[in-house]
Amino acid sequence: MLRVTYLSRESDSLTSSALVDLLEHCKHNNPTLGITGMLIYANGTFLQTLEGEVNTVETLLAKIEIDRRHRDFQVIKREATRERLYENWSMGFERLTESTLQDEPALAAFQLQDFNPEYLSAHPTVVENLLQRHRSSHWDPLIREIDARDQFIAELRRALANARQRNEQALLLIESVIEASEGGKLTDIHLQLCRRLVETLRKR
């Protein structure tokens, strides 16, 4: 398989509906071709990664290169690969904004105005970070927040279950001490168990 990343500049300012048309075409065409990837757009600049079988990628890339909707097409990375990085995306799309950048600590020093072919071709790590975010299912800040809350609730559940367990054991021990005491059968073992329980309760 082959993965290719390129940069280009729109020829004329693309309207939202022109972008929708382009994406609709990708979403219709790419699954049939077995192409997956990501397209990021801002400031009239395109950053796209395409992956799939070598010949299919090369053929599609040749078509894309001569597409009049953009110019200054330059491949910045070409890599042979065994596995897909964007298997969930027939063509993921992101219109980059200031606020998406704010949510990304790895891109703290990167400004939206830097999203242009000159800057990006000279900064492969920024390109990598921009694309990287879409590889994980957690790239969306809202999804990250929901996941964090889910994790918090799972931890609360665990803590509650543990607390209930400790209560249960403490109760049992107190009852057995009362029982033994009433029957005049309180032993050192009860005392040891009480001490151990106190230690356990103090630790948590």
Ligand SMILES: Cc1cc2nc3c(=O)[nH]c(=O)nc-3n(C[C@H](O)[C@H](O)[C@H](O)COP(=O)(O)O)c2cc1C
């Ligand atoms: C920035 C940009 C990205 C594109 N990405 C894709 C793509 O991922 N898949 C695709 O089929 N066409 C893509 N196209 C459209 C192709 O350039 C071309 O119009 C299309 O493949 C022609 O499809 P056809 O052979 O079905 O007529 C893209 C065009 C531009 C300007």
